[in-house]
Amino acid sequence: MSILNFIFFSIASDFKSFHRKREIEAVIKVGDVKAVYYKPPESFLKGLRRIFSFRKDEQEFDNLKILNLYVLIPMTWALKSKALMYLFVELPIKLQVSYARRNYLNTKDVISWFYKPNQYLYLKNLKPYIYLHYDNYKDDISYKFSSSAQFDKTLIDCISNSLFTLISSSKLYEAYKTIKSNGIYYYPNAISRELIPSDVDKLNKQNENKVIGFIGQLDNSFDVELVKKISKAFKGYSIRLIGGYSEVVFEALDGCENIELLGYMKYELLGEEIKNFSIGICPYKDNSFNKFRNPLKITEYYSYGLPVVSVNCDIDDKAKEFMGIANTHDEFIKSIKAQLAENTLSKNIQRRKYAEKNCWDNRISFLMNKISDNKTQ
Template sequence: MNVGKLFRMIRHPRVLTRKLLHRLPKYYRNILLCFPNEKRIKGQINELLAKKPKNPIIIFPSPSCPWGYLFQRPQQLARAFAKLGYAVIYLVDTSFVGSPDWEVRGLFKIEENLYLYNDGLDGELLKKSLEGEKILIWQYWPHQRNVIKENLHHVNSIRIYDCIDHINTFDSYDKIQIDFENSLRESDYILATANGIANDLRQLGFNPLLIPNGVNINDFEQYQRIKWDDLDDLRLNSKVIVGYYGAIASWFDFSAIRYAAEMKPDWTFLIVGEVYSDVQKDVHALRRSYPNVIFKSRVSYDFIPQLLSYFDIAVLPFLINEITLNTSPVKIFEYLAGGKPVVSSNLPEVNGLSSVFISNNKIEFYEKLLEAETKKDDEQFILKLTKEAEENTWENRLNKVLTRVEELL
C-alpha cells in the first residue's frame, strides 16, 4: 500500500476499520461482521428456489467487480439476465468497503430476480444449497478459477469464460497465465468482447463467440433527475460542452483534449471519472493551462444518464495501444443511447459504428468535433444514433449466448 493511500484511509476511520476487519481470518471476521449461520443462508436460497426461476440459475463468482463501484459489463449482464427472467446470484465481498457490497450478509435482493450474495466463505454454501439445480457460472477474471473449482462447480453446472479484457490489463500474479488457460479449457463456452481478443484466443486453439459490450436503452430514456447546481451553471455558461466519463488512465489521449481546448477556448471540456495515479501530472497540467478543461470525480452509474444529458458532444479520446486495441468501450453505446454525437479515436471496436466520427490524431479529433457540433440538434441524426444503440442492447448480446447454452440444458 502506498503512503498516500494509507494517509487517506487514516483520515477516514470507518474505511480503515472496514479494511482491517476484512483482513482478519474468515472465522473471526464472519463473527465480528455478524454473518448469518448456514441454516439461515440456506433458508434464503430455498426461498429463491421456491419461486421456480427459469433454468439455469446464473452465478457471477467472487472475487468480483464490486457492485457499488464502476458499473461495468459483469453488472450489466447480471441485470440483463434478470430482466430476461433468470434468477441471478452475484457474489460480493467485504474487500470493497462501499455500499451496497459491504452491507450484504447472505442473500440480498437488489432488483427483481437479481441478488447480491456474501456468505463470508466465497460462496461455499451455494454449492450445498444448489446441489441438483442447473446453474450457469459466468467467469470473467482468471483469478476466479479457484473459487469456482472449490466452491461452485458441480455436475449440473455450465461454465462460461467471458474474456472481457486482454489478459495484460489485469493486475498480474504468479499463476495468472495458468489460471487463464485452464479456465479456457474448463469452460463450456468462451466469449470475447473484441476481435483482437478473439483472434488471440483462436491462436491458442479456442473458438470464441464474439459478444461486444452493449447498453440498456431504458436507463437513458427514463431516469430520475436531480438538482445538479454546478452542472446547471456550467450548462448556462458554456457555448458547447464536450464530455467524457470513465477511467482517466494511461490510455487517455491528453494531447487531443489539449489541442481542442486551445483551438476552442469558448467551449467547455468536461472530463468525469477516477484519475489513475500514473496520469495525475497530466491532469494537473491541463487544469493549470486550460481553464476550459474541467475535471470532476466519478459518479455512480445511476447518475450517468443525467450527466450525459449535459453534453453536446461525447468523446472517447484514447491512445492506440494493446489495451485499447482489445477494448469494446461500453460508453460508446451509452453515448449513442443518450442521443449525443460521438467523436472517438480510431479503435477497432468503434470504427464499425456508422454514426460515430472517427479521428486518427489530435488535428482530426478537433476537426471531427467541429463536424459533430453541426449535428447536435439534427433530429434525423439523433434518430440514427438511438437506432444504432437499439441494435446493441445487452439483451441482444445475451440472446446469442443463450442460444448456445440451451443446447446443454
C-alpha cells in the first residue's frame, strides 16, 4: 500500500476540544500517515483581523498540521447561487488544499474526510472523500441545515459520491445503506485506549463509593426531570454530572443537595472520576433525535467495568448484554437498583473486554483494511 494521507475538514475551530480529536490522533499513529486539519471556513477578512490582532494559532502535533480555511465571502451569501459558491468558496478552498498537499503531505494519494451534509456543498469536488455521519442530523434542532429544502438531496449525493460513508448509528445505517451499493459501513463510536485502566486488581475490588455518574453535555437532549427523580430516589448517593451545562440546567438542579455539577473536564482526567462511580447513567429525553443516539459514554463507563443504565436509544447490540435499558422514569430508577444489586466481577470483566474491542485504534484498523481492499480491486 502506498503512503496514504488525510485532510480533515472539521466542524470545530479548536482541535483540542474537537469531539473526534482522539479518532484523528488514532489515524496519524498509523505508520507514516500525515494529516492536515482544516478549521471551519471563515471569510478572508475575518482572517486578516485575527492576523493583525497577533492572535496565535494552535501548534501542530506530530504528523498533523492545523490550518485555517478561508473563503472570499460568507457562506450564507455563497449559497444564493452556484456561481458564487464556485468562485468565492469552492475555488479558494481547492487552491488552499492543493497548496497543503504539495507542502505538508507531499503526495497525491490523499483522502478528504468530513462530518456533516452541508460540508458537501463546498467539498464535493475534493475526491476521494470519507463522509462520517455520527448523529441524526435530520431531527437535530441545533443543526440549521436540517431544515433546508436541500438537506435530503444533499445527504443522498454526499453518501452516493463518497469513497466510504461511516455511520455511527445502526438504525441510521439500516435507513441509509440502500443509497450506496458498497462502501457504506456501520462504524460505532469508540474510546481512546488510554482511558482503559491498567491496574486491574484495583478495578476488580468492590467499589465502596456511592456515586451515580454521568459524562456528557447537559443540553436540550438531557432529561433534567429524570435526574431530579434519581436524586430523590437515591438520597444516600452523590449524583455527579460531568460536562458543560446551561443556566437553565443549573437552575433546574440547584435545589438538589446530592447533585454535583462538575462542568467540562479534560478527557485525560475522566478516568480519575469514572473509577469513583458506582454506576454510569445515560438519562436522555424521549425524542426522535435521541432514538438514533449510540452513546459513547457507555463504552467509557465499561472501560472501568461499571454497570450502566440508559434510556432506550440506538445502543450497540453487544453493549446491551451487560446493562439496564429503561423506557420510563420509573423503569430507569428500578433498573439502577437492579444493576447495583446484581453487579458481579464476571460482568465487570465482560464490560472491560467490550471496551477493549471498541477503541479508536480498532476503528482505524478496520478503516485502513477497507481502504487497502479498495485499492486492490
